[in-house]
Every structure is written in C-alpha cells, then in structure tokens.
Amino acid sequence: MGKIKVLIVGGTGFLGKRLVKASLENGNDTYILQRPEIGVDIDKIQMLISFKMQGARLLPGSFNDHRSLVDAVKLVDVVICAISGVYGRSHQILLQLKLVEAIKEAGNIKRFVPSEFGSDSGRMGDALEPGRITFDDKMVVRKAIEEANIPFTYVVANCFACYFLAGLCQLFQFMPARDSLVFLGDANQKAIFVNEDDIATYTIKTIDDPRTLNKTLHLRPPKNILTQTEVVHIWEKLIGKELQKSTLSKQDFLASMKEYGFEEQVGLGHYYNVCYEGCLANFEIGEDEEEASKLYPEVNYTTAEDYLKRYV
Ligand SMILES: NC(=O)c1ccc[n+]([C@@H]2O[C@H](COP(=O)([O-])OP(=O)(O)OC[C@H]3O[C@@H](n4cnc5c(N)ncnc54)[C@H](OP(=O)(O)O)[C@@H]3O)[C@@H](O)[C@H]2O)c1
Numbered sequence: 356m357g358k359i360k361v362l363i364v365g366g367t368g369f370l371g372k373r374l375v376k377a378s379l380e381n382g383n384d385t386y387i388l389q390r391p392e393i394g395v396d397i398d399k400i401q402m403l404i405s406f407k408m409q410g411a412r413l414l415p416g417s418f419n420d421h422r423s424l425v426d427a428v429k430l431v432d433v434v435i436c437a438i439s440g441v442y443g444r445s446h447q448i449l450l451q452l453k454l455v456e457a458i459k460e461a462g463n464i465k466r467f468v469p470s471e472f473g474s475d476s477g478r479m480g481d482a483l484e485p486g487r488i489t490f491d492d493k494m495v496v497r498k499a500i501e502e503a504n505i506p507f508t509y510v511v512a513n514c515f516a517c518y519f520l521a522g523l524c525q526l527f528q529f530m531p532a533r534d535s536l537v538f539l540g541d542a543n544q545k546a547i548f549v550n551e552d553d554i555a556t557y558t559i560k561t562i563d564d565p566r567t568l569n570k571t572l573h574l575r576p577p578k579n580i581l582t583q584t585e586v587v588h589i590w591e592k593l594i595g596k597e598l599q600k601s602t603l604s605k606q607d608f609l610a611s612m613k614e615y616g617f618e619e620q621v622g623l624g625h626y627y628n629v630c631y632e633g634c635l636a637n638f639e640i641g642e643d644e645e646e647a648s649k650l651y652p653e654v655n656y657t658t659a660e661d662y663l664k665r666y667v
Contacts, residue, residue: 360431371437373555389413424457435468442621448492459503472512486624513547520548535599542583544633550657557647
C-alpha cells in the first residue's frame with residue numbers, strides 16, 4: 356500500500372487523539388476530520404493545531420454535510436472512526452451510518468475501522484438492558500458496513516484500563532481505593548484490561564495488515580487477563596497495604612440499578628456484563644478472528660501492574 360493515508364474521525368476524543376498520535380508515530384499520512392461544530396471549543400482547536408504542527412492534515416467536514424464527508428474520504432486509503440460511544444458523555448455511534456454512506460459513495464477505502472473498541476458487540480446479544488444499546492447500535496453499523504461491502508476490521512479492545520483497572524472495578528471510580536473496596540460478586544470473573552495508548556498502537560498496526568481484513572481483532576494482552584481479586588492483589592502489593600473488602604451480590608447490584616438514571620444504568624450494565632458475567636473472557640477467539648498480542652508480539656504492551664504504578 357506504500358505510505359498509508361489515514362483519516363481519523365473523532366480525532367480530538369479520548370481515544371481519537373491517541374489514534375492520531377500513534378498514526379503520526381507510525382509515519383502514516385494522517386488526516387483528521389475537522390468539524391465546524393467544535394465551534395469555539397478552544398481545547399479541541401488547539402489540539403488540532405498541535406497535531407497539524409506534528410504533520411497531520413486537517414480536513415474540514417461535517418456529519419451534516421454528506422459531500423464534505425465524501426470529499427474527505429476520497430483523499431485517503433483508510434478511515435478510523437473513534438466517535439463517542441459513552442453515555443454520560445455522548446453516544447453518537449449511529450451517526451457513523453452517514454460515514455458508511457460516504458465511504459460507500461467514495462468507493463476507494465481499503466479499510467474502515469468503525470468505533471467499536473469495547474466488548475465484542477457480536478457476542479453481546481444477551482447483555483443487560485439498558486446497556487445493551489451500546490452493542491445494538493454498534494451492530495447496526497456493522498451490518499451497514501458489511502451490506503455496503505466495505506473492507507473492515509473490528510477492534511475489540513475490551514476494558515479501557517483507565518475506567519476499569521484504575522478504579523479496581525469499583526462502580527464509577529477511576530482512581531484506586533486506598534482503604535476499602537467492594538468486590539463485585541465472587542470477584543473471580545476474568546476481565547481484560549488494555550492501556551488506551553496500546554489500543555491505539557494495535558489499531559494502527561492492523562489497518563494495512565491483510566491478516567485482519569474483514570475480521571475482528573481482539574486485544575488480549577496475556578498478562579492483563581485478570582479477575583477483580585487479582586487486580587486488587589496487584590494494587591495492594593504496590594501500596595504495601597491490605598484493603599478492607601465487602602461484597603456486592605449480583606441480586607443487590609441489580610436491585611440497586613433502579614436508583615440510577617438511564618445513563619448511569621447503561622454504564623452499570625457494562626460493569627455487570629464484565630464483572631458478574633465475565634463477558635470478555637468467557638469465550639475462545641474463533642478461527643476466523645485474530646488476537647493482537649499474537650499478531651504483533653513486537654508491541655511492548657503495558658502490563659496491568661505497570662499501568663497501576665502511576666496511581667501509587
Ligand atoms: N472499552 C471501554 O472501556 C471503552 C471506554 C470508553 C469508550 N469506549 C469506546 O471507544 C470509542 C470512542 O470513545 P471515546 O470515549 O474516545 O469518545 P469521546 O472522547 O467521548 O468522543 C470522541 C469523539 O466523538 C466525536 N463526537 C462527539 N459528539 C459528536 C457529535 N454530536 N457529532 C459528531 N461527532 C461527535 C468528537 O469528535 P471531534 O474530535 O471531531 O470533536 C469526539 O472527540 C467508542 O466506541 C466507545 O464506545 C470503550
């Protein structure tokens with residue numbers, strides 16, 4: 356493919372900015388969709404300018420302007436979308452249908468990586484309501500991609516470490532506890548934690564890899580497949596202190612959900628699926644799928660222990 360031309364949509368977002376950085380570091384011709392809707396958001400504007408100074412090209416375009424999306428897409432080989440999919444912040448997954456339409460019309464894209472980067476939506480049909488909406492919407496996008504015959508890779512990134520690992524799987528806690536914590540059920544379901552920068556590195560690695568064409572790429576760094584109990588032990592060793600523990604049973608967890616609003620319930624659903632149901636690691640990767648640490652052993656991924664060291 357030569358020097359790859361990559362368009363990153365959502366490039367100022369939490370994951371998007373890491374994708375831009377990884378793409379630039381990889382030497383790709385890196386383009387970022389510059390949406391007029393960011394208006395006077397000075398942080399976003401300055402971030403875009405900083406990326407421009409590092410060699411990225413800013414392409415004006417809006418989800419409200421089909422032609423602008425087609426024009427942007429026509430300039431590149433690969434499109435990666437990291438549009439928001441988090442309730443509480445913003446959930447715009449279905450907007451990608453407009454991007455799919457643009458990619459279909461442009462007809463030149465060799466790989467599209469839609470905004471997945473979580474649990475494998477294809478395996479989340481039984482996820483707890485109302486959190487299931489995240490996966491249902493991502494499946495609507497997958498269907499549109501496949502019906503349009505757009506070459507794709509779905510990146511199943513599992514848990515962003517900053518949300519689940521850093522908080523020791525405590526509900527809505529993003530810093531590790533220092534005195535006491537709550538075990539979710541028996542705390543023995545394996546989850547998979549991935550440093551957000553590593554998610555970006557693996558994603559950029561895969562965009563011109565024929566082995567992942569029209570496949571799902573699972574990120575399963577072997578040392579980061581851990582139960583909540585194991586995560587807590589790592590943390591206790593790092594701070595040299597044993598925490599006080601209590602347990603929240605599945606029944607009590609489900610009963611307590613009623614006290615929350617819709618957005619929180621979506622988030623709680625993800626904790627439930629991961630920590631009570633073990634949805635991330637309770638299946639083997641199929642023969643028609645790939646695993647990132649096996650495909651790219653040269654990536655020196657961040658172990659859970661190293662990730663947690665920054666919080667000591
Ligand atoms: N597995 C996990 O633990 C986990 C955790 C968090 C997120 N995720 C997934 O990762 C993906 C990216 O999430 P994120 O947290 O990085 O997203 P984010 O920071 O909330 O937002 C990313 C970008 O979405 C774009 N966006 C937001 N609202 C928009 C709108 N109304 N119209 C057009 N664009 C809009 C913005 O792009 P601009 O830069 O153009 O302004 C924004 O920077 C999602 O699929 C999400 O579900 C997974």
